[in-house]
Amino acid sequence: MISKSTIRIVVPIAIAIGAFVAIYYIFDPANNFFPKCLFYQLTGWECAGCGSQRMVHALLHGDFVAAWHYNPAILILSPVLILMLIASLYRNQLPRLYNMVYSRWVVWSVLGSILAWWIGRNIF
Numbered sequence: 001m002i003s004k005s006t007i008r009i010v011v012p013i014a015i016a017i018g019a020f021v022a023i024y025y026i027f028d029p030a031n032n033f034f035p036k037c038l039f040y041q042l043t044g045w046e047c048a049g050c051g052s053q054r055m056v057h058a059l060l061h062g063d064f065v066a067a068w069h070y071n072p073a074i075l076i077l078s079p080v081l082i083l084m085l086i087a088s089l090y091r092n093q094l095p096r097l098y099n100m101v102y103s104r105w106v107v108w109s110v111l112g113s114i115l116a117w118w119i120g121r122n123i124f
Contacts, residue, residue, distance in 0.1 A: 009089065017046065025060045028052035048118035073117035080110060 002010075027034070028087040051070035057076075058066035067075055087101040092110065100106070 013089070021060065024053070024056045025058075029057050045122045048114045048121075064097060073113065077113060080106075084110075
């Protein structure tokens with residue numbers, strides 16, 4: 001049985017995710033009102049997340065090659081990041097999953113990967 005507190009958390013998140021998916025499916029981030037990267041505008045360098053909006057749009061349209069072109073690191077890390085989100089939401093119900101996903105090794109590996117991508121994409 002799902003508790004009322006879980007429903008109060010999950011339903012708004014599901015609605016937000018649905019709205020997010022619909023907006024990114026309908027509108028192309030490259031040509032519309034989506035926010036631009038402030039780091040890129042100020043420095044001219046790409047941050048670790050640059051291209052992720054266009055990547056999501058391409059994925060929703062089934063264009064995996066374009067998604068890879070826009071931001072391969074976030075594409076690769078997406079399953080881990082989604083698992084981390086799920087583990088956070090169900091921390092009390094799935095404490096073993098939470099402890100595994102948020103172990104020092106996993107957290108530092110994810111952060112190190114993002115930092116390496118951020119530096120590497122601006123050097124090469």
